[in-house]
Amino acid sequence: MIDLLYFAWVRESIGIGHERATPPAEVANVAGLIDWLAMRGGGYAEALGDKTRLRAAVDQLFVPLDASIAGAREVAIFPPVTGG
Amino acid sequence: MLVTEAAIDIAAELDALERACGGAVATFTGLVRDDGGVEELFLEHYPVATEKALSDLAAEAARRWSLAAATVIHRVGAMAPGERIVFVGTVAAHRAEALEACAFLIDRLKTDAPFWKRETRGQDARWVGERESDRDAADRWKRS
Numbered sequence: 001m002i003d004l005l006y007f008a009w010v011r012e013s014i015g016i017g018h019e020r021a022t023p024p025a026e027v028a029n030v031a032g033l034i035d036w037l038a039m040r041g042g043g044y045a046e047a048l049g050d051k052t053r054l055r056a057a058v059d060q061l062f063v064p065l066d067a068s069i070a071g072a073r074e075v076a077i078f079p080p081v082t083g084g
Numbered sequence: 085m086l087v088t089e090a091a092i093d094i095a096a097e098l099d100a101l102e103r104a105c106g107g108a109v110a111t112f113t114g115l116v117r118d119d120g121g122v123e124e125l126f127l128e129h130y131p132v133a134t135e136k137a138l139s140d141l142a143a144e145a146a147r148r149w150s151l152a153a154a155t156v157i158h159r160v161g162a163m164a165p166g167e168r169i170v171f172v173g174t175v176a177a178h179r180a181e182a183l184e185a186c187a188f189l190i191d192r193l194k195t196d197a198p199f200w201k202r203e204t205r206g207q208d209a210r211w212v213g214e215r216e217s218d219r220d221a222a223d224r225w226k227r228s
Binding site for chain 2: 005007008009011057060061062076078079080081082083084
């Protein structure tokens with residue numbers, strides 16, 4: 001079971017900011033997780049269809065999308081940051 | 085290092101920095117721009133990760149420059165044009181270190197801390213996109 005967090009327009013498209021899910025064993029990395037979630041269609045497909053627009057963090061650490069999710073407790077998916 | 089919904093009190097922050105016993109205080113204040121009729125700027129963040137990103141940045145600044153003190157305050161929530169959105173202050177013995185560390189902190193904050201801006205103009209609310217110039221500004225602090 002992984003806590004999934006969504007921010008900014010990813011959160012708005014999906015319609016929630018937080019959920020819990022158990023991806024199948026063959027989902028090994030963040031990119032695989034995003035593809036698996038996008039298959040749900042609707043807002044998920046809209047938010048997660050183009051991975052070049054997405055960034056991620058595993059257990060609060062920014063990671064590239066090919067990073068493993070083995071043992072992860074929390075995965076966050078969001079657009080590039082725009083603070084300051 | 086602080087993330088807050090409250091307004092930033094510059095006078096109080098400057099006062100605290102000046103008490104840190106350095107010879108030079110440098111500060112940066114970012115204000116909400118009204119860019120083509122923005123009525124509201126909303127700042128979202130990823131709470132635990134934001135705190136970690138800001139304390140990591142402060143630790144890196146402390147390694148690279150000899151600082152007597154450093155303050156980073158970032159507002160979240162809804163703001164109006166003209167309001168302060170971010171404040172960075174650094175204290176060092178001399179101006180070069182204070183100024184460089186201050187520039188480092190604001191440049192890297194823009195690319196390393198998980199904040200997102202949404203601008204509202206009338207009925208139109210849109211999320212601000214990543215800026216190439218911010219990426220370039222942060223990259224200049226990478227060690228070669």
